[in-house]
Amino acid sequence: MPVAATRQRWRLGISYNGAGFHGWAGQPGLRTVEHTIEETLAIIGRGAARSNGLVPRGDLAWDGSEFIGRVVCAGRTDAGVHARGQVAHVDIDPRLSTVMKPDWVRYRLAGLLSDDLAVHEVGIVEHTFDARFSALFRRYAYRICDDPSTVDALRRHEVTRHHRRLDLDAMNDAADALIGEHDFAAFCKPRPGRTTVRHLLTCRWTRDSSGHAVLDISADAFCHSMVRTITGALVAVGEGRESPSWVARTLSGGYRDPQLRVMPAQGLTLEEVAYPPEDRWADRQVVTRTVRATALVAPAAAPTLGPR
Numbered sequence: 001m002p003v004a005a006t007r008q009r010w011r012l013g014i015s016y017n018g019a020g021f022h023g024w025a026g027q028p029g030l031r032t033v034e035h036t037i038e039e040t041l042a043i044i045g046r047g048a049a050r051s052n053g054l055v056p057r058g059d060l061a062w063d064g065s066e067f068i069g070r071v072v073c074a075g076r077t078d079a080g081v082h083a084r085g086q087v088a089h090v091d092i093d094p095r096l097s098t099v100m101k102p103d104w105v106r107y108r109l110a111g112l113l114s115d116d117l118a119v120h121e122v123g124i125v126e127h128t129f130d131a132r133f134s135a136l137f138r139r140y141a142y143r144i145c146d147d148p149s150t151v152d153a154l155r156r157h158e159v160t161r162h163h164r165r166l167d168l169d170a171m172n173d174a175a176d177a178l179i180g181e182h183d184f185a186a187f188c189k190p191r192p193g194r195t196t197v198r199h200l201l202t203c204r205w206t207r208d209s210s211g212h213a214v215l216d217i218s219a220d221a222f223c224h225s226m227v228r229t230i231t232g233a234l235v236a237v238g239e240g241r242e243s244p245s246w247v248a249r250t251l252s253g254g255y256r257d258p259q260l261r262v263m264p265a266q267g268l269t270l271e272e273v274a275y276p277p278e279d280r281w282a283d284r285q286v287v288t289r290t291v292r293a294t295a296l297v298a299p300a301a302a303p304t305l306g307p308r
Contacts, residue, residue: 140270175247
């Protein structure tokens with residue numbers, strides 16, 4: 001069956017507990033967030049198409065996938081990493097979009113998805129919106145329990161336990177050197193042909209109401225394992241094993257030190273993805289794609305914090 005040329009684009013707001021997923025990106029034979037959402041949307045689309053006569057009711061081989069495009073997210077999370085503010089987009093065939101309204105789809109998703117995954121927003125947007133390339137910045141939080149008296153067993157999947165009390169003042173002194181645009185090759189797992197230049201907007205430790213140490217960190221984008229590696233370096237400072245200046249020296253070294261610790265996944269949560277106003281979505285895509293294409297040659301200007 002031919003697919004109509006013009007599809008309707010939906011924006012999805014997503015949250016999940018990453019403990020039961022092998023990350024965002026689809027992988028054969030593994031449970032991932034991407035595959036779970038795409039498969040569930042296909043189930044919904046299959047039922048809607050059959051009930052509205054878009055395909056023969058007796059065509060049991062048809063799985064509905066041709067009506068549903070790929071789900072594209074703002075930032076792929078690794079296995080075990082959580083998200084409270086993940087954003088994605090998906091394109092829907094117009095023949096199906098006439099019978100599948102966003103509120104109804106959100107209701108159906110709530111009934112079909114397991115308790116560790118929720119799609120709390122489904123809305124129609126222009127094609128100038130791209131969940132990945134229209135984003136201004138991503139904000140993560142890393143949570144550490146470094147005091148046995150504040151351990152909460154019910155939060156074991158979202159807080160990393162640490163055996164030693166951390167000096168947050170020293171960690172913040174070290175974090176200051178990371179703010180701004182740098183080549184973060186020392187804190188990333190390199191990928192061929194990918195730039196490691198990023199602009200870090202915030203990187204600050206505080207304690208929450210439970211007494212846990214919480215890192216609030218945001219950037220225009222993050223490299224693979226970058227947040228957990230930066231966290232590991234700052235924890236080394238907080239323990240007293242390294243000085244705050246060591247983080248700056250590591251950054252300027254420009255290569256990944258195999259001794260750097262990558263912190264466990266369960267402490268990390270994608271909290272927020274921010275976008276510019278609707279009339280700037282397309283412009284932001286151009287800037288982001290240009291930065292990623294040219295940053296290896298000349299780092300581009302970084303975004304400012306925009307509407308959230």
